[in-house]
Amino acid sequence: MTEANAPVPANRFELRRQRSRAALLDAAIELFQEKGIRATRLEEVCERADVALRTFFNHFETREHLYQAIGRQRAAQLAALIDAQRDDPRAFAERLLELFASIGGYVSARPAYRELVGEMLHLRLEAGNEVIRSGSLGRAALRFVADGVARDEVTRRHRPEVLADLLLGAITTALTNWSASGDYDLSAGLEQAAQALLDLFAVSTAELQTP
Secondary structure, three states, X not given: OOHHHOOOOOOHHHHHHHHHHHHHHHHHHHHHHHHOOOOXXXXXXXXXXXXXXXXXXXXXXXXXXXXXXXXXXXXXXXXXXXXXXXXXXXXXXXXHHHHHHHHHHHHHOOHHHHHHHHHHHHOOOOOOOOOOOOOXXXXXXXXXXXXXXXXXXXXXXXXXXXXXXXXXXXXXXXXXXXHHOOOOOHHHHHHHHHHHHHHHHOOOHHHHHOO
């Protein structure tokens, strides 16, 4: 990278703004997991983040925009988790099962997160949905499936884009069920969904016999 094209370092104001936003997101997630969304007041979020209430509204117009920002953050983290599976030399089936188990274990261990997950699934603001093909999760899922196809571990009978849609759809459906019902076993639901996907993704005998 030439000196002319080098990124311009953020000034102190922008760095302070970034720190304030990150602190608000971290504080909100902590409090939502501890108390639930509706029981958490914005004043409590600001107090834990050590910022003024007016600073909150400099970053988020409404509570819903805060939820959306958390949703995007979590989507980016899940996309990174999916991408990390691509570097694993194990079989596709093992990696898919581990991916779904990781999601189930993380979310199930945070029962107060149920309300927030429901909000993130429900809200569709101007930033759009990260699950669609052009979103961060959609692209990560496609990379994961395409890698399985390239390794001859995932069928070529269906387009990778369709299989990636089904993978994310299975995760989203399980999370929706969990957020809507306290009786739903998320880990078991995701494990069963992963097994069903593996049946669908399996390379057929005819494909194996094709030179």
